[in-house]
Structures are given as C-alpha cells and as structure tokens.
Amino acid sequence: MIVDRIVVEGATKRYAAVTVFDGLELAVRERETLCILGPSGCGKTTLLRAMHGLVPLDGGRVSIDGSKVTAPRRNVAMVFQHFGLFPWKRVGDNVAYGVELAGLPRTVVQERVARYIELVGLGGFERHYPHQLSGGMQQRAGLARALATEPDILLMDEPFGSLDAQTREILQDELLRIYQRDPRTMVFITHSIEEAISLGDRILVMTSRPGRVRELIGVDIPRPRTVESVIAHPRFLELRDHCWRLLREQQVIA
Amino acid sequence: MTFHEVGVEVEQARVVVPTRSGWRRLRPGDWAVRIGTIALLLGVWELFGPSLNKLILRPPSDIVRAFFELLGNGELQEALGQSLRELVGGFAIALVLGLVLGIASGRWRFVYNATDPLVSALYSVPSVALVPLIAVAFKSFGDPPRIATVALFAIFPILINAQQGVRNVDRQLLEVARSFNTSERRLWTDVIVPSATPYVLAGVRLAIGRGLIGMIVAEFFIGLVGLGYLIISYENVFRIDRMFVPVIVVATMGILLMGFVQWVEGRVAPWLKRDQ
Numbered sequence: 001m002i003v004d005r006i007v008v009e010g011a012t013k014r015y016a017a018v019t020v021f022d023g024l025e026l027a028v029r030e031r032e033t034l035c036i037l038g039p040s041g042c043g044k045t046t047l048l049r050a051m052h053g054l055v056p057l058d059g060g061r062v063s064i065d066g067s068k069v070t071a072p073r074r075n076v077a078m079v080f081q082h083f084g085l086f087p088w089k090r091v092g093d094n095v096a097y098g099v100e101l102a103g104l105p106r107t108v109v110q111e112r113v114a115r116y117i118e119l120v121g122l123g124g125f126e127r128h129y130p131h132q133l134s135g136g137m138q139q140r141a142g143l144a145r146a147l148a149t150e151p152d153i154l155l156m157d158e159p160f161g162s163l164d165a166q167t168r169e170i171l172q173d174e175l176l177r178i179y180q181r182d183p184r185t186m187v188f189i190t191h192s193i194e195e196a197i198s199l200g201d202r203i204l205v206m207t208s209r210p211g212r213v214r215e216l217i218g219v220d221i222p223r224p225r226t227v228e229s230v231i232a233h234p235r236f237l238e239l240r241d242h243c244w245r246l247l248r249e250q251q252v253i254a
Numbered sequence: 255m256t257f258h259e260v261g262v263e264v265e266q267a268r269v270v271v272p273t274r275s276g277w278r279r280l281r282p283g284d285w286a287v288r289i290g291t292i293a294l295l296l297g298v299w300e301l302f303g304p305s306l307n308k309l310i311l312r313p314p315s316d317i318v319r320a321f322f323e324l325l326g327n328g329e330l331q332e333a334l335g336q337s338l339r340e341l342v343g344g345f346a347i348a349l350v351l352g353l354v355l356g357i358a359s360g361r362w363r364f365v366y367n368a369t370d371p372l373v374s375a376l377y378s379v380p381s382v383a384l385v386p387l388i389a390v391a392f393k394s395f396g397d398p399p400r401i402a403t404v405a406l407f408a409i410f411p412i413l414i415n416a417q418q419g420v421r422n423v424d425r426q427l428l429e430v431a432r433s434f435n436t437s438e439r440r441l442w443t444d445v446i447v448p449s450a451t452p453y454v455l456a457g458v459r460l461a462i463g464r465g466l467i468g469m470i471v472a473e474f475f476i477g478l479v480g481l482g483y484l485i486i487s488y489e490n491v492f493r494i495d496r497m498f499v500p501v502i503v504v505a506t507m508g509i510l511l512m513g514f515v516q517w518v519e520g521r522v523a524p525w526l527k528r529d530q
Contacts (some may be wrong), residue, residue: 072434
C-alpha cells in the first residue's frame with residue numbers, strides 16, 4: 001500500500017505583489033525520493049521551507065502524517081545548500097548539534113556522532129573547524145548532522161548545488177548508498193536534470209512563477225543505483241530529453 | 255564495502271590549510287623591521303634632537319634616566335597605581351554596561367528605540383566636553399568621577415559593536431537553528447553569542463585606546479592625580495624628560511592591553527585564527 005507522508009494542498013505563497021506559487025498540490029510517499037526540479041525562482045526552495053514549517057503559507061496547507069505543519073518537527077531534518085555549519089563549532093560538535101537539541105542522553109549523542117561521521121566518510125576530521133574542510137567535506141558534515149537525528153523525512157535544499165561537478169557526483173553516489181542501506185522519505189530540490197534522474201523515484205517538474213506542477217514523472221530505473229549505472233541506463237536519455245523539453249518551455253516564457 | 259570507501263580519498267587530499275592572509279601573522283623578519291624602525295627613530299632623536307631644540311627634544315637617554323629617578327623616589331609607582339585603579343574600575347563598568355545595553359538593544363526593538371537617541375547623542379559629543387560636567391555631577395574630585403569618565407570614554411565602542419554583533423547574526427544560521435528546533439537559551443549559546451564575539455572584541459580593542467585617553471583627561475580636569483598629574487606638573491616646570499615618562503608608560507599600557515585582548519581572542523574565538 002502506498003502511504004503519503006507529506007501532503008501539500010492548495011499551497012499559495014506571495015511576497016508583496018509576486019506570487020511565488022499558487023494552489024500547489026503534491027504528495028510525497030513513504031520511503032520515496034521525490035526530486036523537485038524547476039527553473040530558478042520557481043519557488044521550489046520556498047516550498048521546501050513551507051514543508052518544514054519554516055515559512056508560513058498564505059493559503060492551503062502542508063501536512064505530515066495527517067497533521068498540519070506549523071513548525072519544524074523532530075522527525076524531519078533539513079540539509080542546506082549553504083551547508084549551514086557553525087564556523088565556531090568543530091565538525092564533531094556541528095554533527096552533534098541536532099541530536100543534542102533533541103534532548104538525547106550524552107552517551108547516545110556521542111555514539112550517533114561517531115557513527116554518522118563515519119558513515120559520511122569524515123572519520124578523523126571531528127576536531128577540524130568547517131573552514132579547514134573543502135566544500136564537499138563541509139556538506140558531508142551537513143548531511144551527517146541531519147542524519148544523526150535519525151529523521152523519518154529528509155528535506156534537501158539543493159545540497160550539492162554549490163559543489164564542483166566531480167564532488168557532486170561522489171556525494172550523489174554516497175546518498176544513493178545511504179538510501180540503499182536505510183531508505184527514508186526524502187524531498188530533494190535541484191535544478192540539475194541528471195541529479196533528479198539519478199536520485200529520484202519520481203521527479204516533479206515545476207513551472208516558473210507562479211510555480212505550479214508541470215508534470216510528475218516516474219523514474220523507472222531500478223535500484224540499487226549509482227550515478228554511472230543511471231547514466232548508462234537506456235531510459236536515462238529519454239527521461240533527460242523529456243525533462244529538458246519541459247524546462248525549456250519555461251525558459252521561453254521566462 | 256562501507257560508504258566512505260568510494261572516492262573520499264580524492265577529496266581528503268584537498269583539505270585546506272589556512273594560509274590566506276598569512277602576512278598578518280608576524281614572522282621573525284617582521285620583528286626585525288618593527289624593532290629596527292623604532293631603534294632608528296630613537297637613534298635620530300638621540301643624535302639630532304638636542305641640536306634642534308635643547309629644551310623640548312630631550313634625548314631618549316635623558317628620559318631613561320628620568321624614568322629611573324621617578325621609579326627611585328616612588329612617584330611613578332604611586333601615580334601608576336592611582337591611574338590603574340581608575341582605568342580598571344571605569345573599564346569594568348564600560349564592559350558590563352556596554353555589553354548589557356548593546357546586546358539588549360541589538361535583540362529587542364524596545365531597548366534599541368529607548369537607548370539609540372541617547373547613545374548617538376553622547377557618542378557624537380566630544381567626550382572631553384562632558385568631563386567638567388561629570389565632576390560637577392559627582393560633587394567631588396575623588397575617584398568616582400574619574401572612574402565615570404573612563405567608563406564614558408570606553409563604553410561606546412563596546413556598546414555599539416555588541417549591538418551590531420547581535421544584529422548581524424547570519425540569518426542562514428538562525429534558520430538552521432530553527433530547523434533543528436532550538437530553544438531560546440541554546441540559540442544564544444550556539445549562535446548569537448559566538449557570532450557577536452568578534453565584534454565585541456574589536457569594540458574592546460577600540461575601547462582600550464579611548465579608556466586611556468579618558469583616564470588622562472579625567473586626571474587633568476578632576477583633581478590632578480596619577481599619571482596625568484605627572485605629565486602636567488613636570489610640563490609646568492619644563493622637566494620635559496620627566497614629562498615623557500608617564501606618556502611612555504601610557505603608551506606601553508596601550509600596547510600591553512591590546513596584546514592581552516588579542517590573546518583572549520585566540521582563547522575564546524579560536525575559529526577566527528584563519529584571519530590572522
């Protein structure tokens with residue numbers, strides 16, 4: 001049975017005269033990765049923040065597991081495009097941040113921090129400050145911080161958007177592996193078609209302002225995946241061309 | 255196979271060693287230039303000063319002799335003790351009051367509106383002009399008005415920087431904190447205080463210079479004591495060699511206190527080392 005975890009109904013957001021999105025409808029299923037793909041300025045980041053209760057909506061509602069979202073919940077964690085690491089905290093303390101705030105005992109915090117730092121491949125860097133790490137490693141720490149709270153739902157706000165192509169692909173592979181080991185519900189914002197196809201079970205293509213759902217595409221490429229295996233898959237090119245066409249329509253309007 | 259076995263090695267090779275703006279860290283060669291410049295200046299002064307104006311440009315060797323004279327008869331220690339008492343008292347008040355008002359006005363609109371006009375007014379008026387008023391207000395020529403003067407001179411950089419530090423907290427980090435369900439108390443300890451710390455320390459550095467000025471000015475205007483008294487009294491009798499001694503002591507205090515704040519900064523804000 002398909003269970004919807006996050007349901008967005010009639011979501012509307014305006015900033016002064018600008019309508020960011022209007023009457024948006026979507027549902028995120030249990031343990032799926034939904035990639036939201038859209039041109040810049042289509043409100044995909046605002047939508048993600050609304051799902052987390054960080055941004056209030058002007059109309060409609062977001063519910064998680066049937067209840068309306070008004071503030072961030074403990075079982076939902078977010079990974080930010082800007083990494084959002086505290087420059088004054090060492091990597092270990094940054095990763096511990098979310099778990100500490102969840103009020104878990106110190107021993108559990110330490111165990112989680114050690115485990116998730118190891119999981120994202122940052123073992124040995126616990127005592128480094130963020131500025132001593134490369135961008136890719138900083139985002140590994142950002143990912144570990146979110147994962148360490150052991151959330152049911154992960155919200156990813158273009159997490160690899162500011163990384164170089166190679167680092168990006170490495171981290172996409174890591175994310176696929178982490179998913180394979182322990183699948184969780186994930187919403188992944190991106191403007192990269194390749195990234196959306198590699199990671200997503202479904203891709204939601206948005207229109208530019210006001211943002212609306214242009215099309216919901218199922219990615220029928222089997223897991224376990226790696227970025228390489230996805231690109232080599234015969235469906236990849238068709239999906240990519242299809243997404244391209246949808247996005248190009250938007251570019252013309254924009 | 256564990257997750258981090260793939261590709262991580264490639265990335266780890268790029269760990270950034272903070273070499274950026276490394277010129278600000280002093281190297282042995284830098285010290286040679288710093289000391290050399292001062293030595294050159296003193297040498298020129300020693301050799302050519304007296305021939306230009308025998309009365310005013312007393313050579314450094316005379317000042318050194320005067321230093322030991324004032325040390326020998328105990329005048330310098332007594333004046334320094336007096337001045338330090340004012341400086342420490344005034345600076346402590348400026349630090350506490352400046353931090354409290356600065357943080358409160360940076361965080362709460364009400365406090366900002368209540369204090370900002372007064373702060374702007376007092377900061378714009380040359381503090382020297384207020385010193386006689388302070389003496390009158392305290393109806394005394396004792397330590398309290400002098401301490402108040404030091405506090406008045408030193409408080410504004412601390413207050414204004416603390417306020418700016420609190421207001422300029424990175425909005426992205428505030429959002430991160432909200433997204434992880436922070437409490438108000440943890441918001442302060444995790445985000446606001448650490449991000450305001452560099453601003454506050456910069457304010458304290460500025461305040462040291464102003465506090466020393468306040469100390470000397472207070473001693474000129476209120477009761478004539480301490481190092482300020484030494485300067486005035488030896489200037490009046492044209493003992494310029496002795497007059498220079500308290501001046502150099504004040505300069506030395508400035509250098510030492512600035513160094514102390516820098517040391518504290520390295521202690522409480524080690525993540526800032528990248529900029530030094």
